[in-house]
Amino acid sequence: MQTSSWNVYGQTLNSRLFIGTALYPSPKIMCDAIRASGAEVITVSLRRQTAGDAANGQQFWQMIKDLNCHLLPNTAGCYSAAEAVKTAHMARELFETDWVKLEVLGDSFNLQPDPFALLDATETLIKDGFKVFPYCTDDLVLCQKLADLGCEVLMPWGAPIGTGQGLLNPYALTVLRERLPELNLLVDAGIGKPSDAVQAMELGYDGILLNTAVAEALEPAVMAQAFKQAINAGRLAYEAGIMPKRLQAKPSTPTLDQPLWQQHG
Amino acid sequence: MQTEMQIWINDQSVALAASLNLAEILAQQGLDQGCFVAVVNNTVVPKTTLDQCRIQPGDRIEILSPISGG
Numbered sequence: 001m002q003t004s005s006w007n008v009y010g011q012t013l014n015s016r017l018f019i020g021t022a023l024y025p026s027p028k029i030m031c032d033a034i035r036a037s038g039a040e041v042i043t044v045s046l047r048r049q050t051a052g053d054a055a056n057g058q059q060f061w062q063m064i065k066d067l068n069c070h071l072l073p074n075t076a077g078c079y080s081a082a083e084a085v086k087t088a089h090m091a092r093e094l095f096e097t098d099w100v101k102l103e104v105l106g107d108s109f110n111l112q113p114d115p116f117a118l119l120d121a122t123e124t125l126i127k128d129g130f131k132v133f134p135y136c137t138d139d140l141v142l143c144q145k146l147a148d149l150g151c152e153v154l155m156p157w158g159a160p161i162g163t164g165q166g167l168l169n170p171y172a173l174t175v176l177r178e179r180l181p182e183l184n185l186l187v188d189a190g191i192g193k194p195s196d197a198v199q200a201m202e203l204g205y206d207g208i209l210l211n212t213a214v215a216e217a218l219e220p221a222v223m224a225q226a227f228k229q230a231i232n233a234g235r236l237a238y239e240a241g242i243m244p245k246r247l248q249a250k251p252s253t254p255t256l257d258q259p260l261w262q263q264h265g
Numbered sequence: 266m267q268t269e270m271q272i273w274i275n276d277q278s279v280a281l282a283a284s285l286n287l288a289e290i291l292a293q294q295g296l297d298q299g300c301f302v303a304v305v306n307n308t309v310v311p312k313t314t315l316d317q318c319r320i321q322p323g324d325r326i327e328i329l330s331p332i333s334g335g
Contacts, residue, residue, distance in 0.1 A: 020335030030333070045334025048275045048327060049301055057330035058299035064331065074334045086307060090329055093309045094302040161335070211335035 003235040006206060008041075008184055009099065009131040009152055011070065015040045016201070016231050018072065018186065019224070020211025027063055029220050034067055037214065037224035042069045043101055045076050046087070046094055072133060074101040079114070081121035088125055100125060101155070101188075101209075102134045110160040111189075115142045119149070126150045135188050138172035140179060147183055154183055155209060158200065159190025162212045166196035170203070177204045194223075194230030201234025202242060270322040287318035291328065301330045 005014050019039040024030035034042060044064060049057055064071070073091035078084035081104060088100045104121050106114025113136050122132050126149055134146050138156040146154055156176060159165035167173060168190065177185060187200040188209040197208045208231055217223035268283040274294060281290060287310060291297035303310045303318075304327040310318050320326070 021333040022335045023333075043334050045332050046302070046329045047332045049296060049330040057301075057332065060333065061300045061331045076334055086304075089309050090302050090304060093311060094300065094329060094331060 001236060003232055003239065006184070013040050013070075014038075015228075016207035016235055017227060018043065018188075018207060018209040019214060020209070021064065022211055023215035024220060025215075027060065030215070031063055031067060033214050033220035033224040034069070036221040036228070038228045040069055041072050042067065043072045043074050043209070043211070044095065045074050046091055070099070071095045071097050072099050072101050073097065074135075075103045075121075077105070078103060079105050079117075081117040081124065084117070084121040085124050085128075088121075088130060089128070092130070098129055099131045099133065102132050111162075112160065113137055113157070115139060118142070119145055122146055122149050122151060133186075138169055138176060140172070140175055143176055143180060147180060152184060153186065154180070155186045155188035157189040158187045158196065159192075161189040163190055164192025164213055165190055166192050167199055170199070173200065173205070174203055194226045197227055197230045198234040198237075201231055202237050204238050207231070270320075272320055272322065273325040275327055276325075281320075283322070285320065286316050287320055287326070288315035290320060290326070291315065296328045299330070301328050303328055 003016060005012050015038045017037055017039045018041040019034055019037050020043045021030055024033065073095050075084040075087040078087055084102060084104045091100060092098055102121055104114050104117040106112050115137060118134055118136060122134055125132050132151050133153045133155055134151055135155050136142055136146060143154050156173065158167045184206045186207040186209050187205055191197055191208060191210040192213050200208060214220050214223045214227060269280050270283040271278060271280055287303060291303065303315060305318060306325055
């Protein structure tokens with residue numbers, strides 16, 4: 001059974017997994033993993049080209065086009081709003097999309113988003129006609145301000161990029177879901193294993209963006225399948241309605257008309 | 266005798282004929298293949314207008330192409 005389709009900035013999607021294109025052992029393994037994941041949105045980036053590496057760039061570009069996915073260019077490596085805005089404009093021309101995964105980093109140790117610069121860049125880019133997917137922390141007030149600026153999608157971190165630590169602050173992520181019910185929320189970064197993705201989806205998150213957990217698996221295509229199934233399972237569980245936790249045990253087998261010798265005090 | 270000008274391409278200093286437009290410069294440098302975006306002095310130049318973009322001495326050109334990203 002598949003989960004229901006959803007809508008992202010006017011685009012209907014069936015998969016709730018966004019997947020990155022970096023860190024795979026080879027281009028072929030990347031393509032195999034992305035296909036196995038069922039993802040319909042893939043993240044890409046851009047860098048200066050030199051005459052010497054033009055051929056490699058074009059080979060990568062052809063593979064990406066052949067995957068026939070929606071492209072979500074990122075502004076990875078930007079540490080100021082101005083840099084990120086400039087990179088987003090380049091990406092729009094290069095990839096012919098107004099979608100942008102907006103990364104504005106504030107610290108090089110944990111690659112934590114700079115919330116102040118992120119708000120500045122978001123405001124500028126929305127005015128410039130972009131559909132912004134901000135990579136943000138799980139801070140509620142920041143996320144509310146991003147929503148106020150016009151973001152329809154927010155992508156709070158589960159843990160720092162590439163750490164695979166899972167959801168470090170489930171409480172904060174739960175509050176975000178509770179307080180921003182109309183927004184599309186994706187956990188971006190920090191997902192290490194399929195159960196992390198299940199946990200986020202069971203919280204009611206709309207999707208997951210990940211890269212390293214698949215790319216650095218021993219068998220990326222197999223791990224991609226595992227994440228596909230995990231995200232599907234987590235979403236189905238959320239849609240089905242998860243039972244509340246109780247303190248006291250409650251028998252699942254009916255106790256009515258039990259034989260007398262089974263009755264206890 | 267043709268006048269030369271000094272410009273910057275991806276932070277490399279390059280001496281070129283002063284009369285060339287951006288499309289001609291990219292072709293001459295082998296940077297016009299496939300998917301790329303050109304930026305002149307921090308302004309993106311749409312692909313459809315590369316041949317209308319006149320390059321001045323000291324201009325800074327950046328050429329970017331797709332790479333993998335997370």
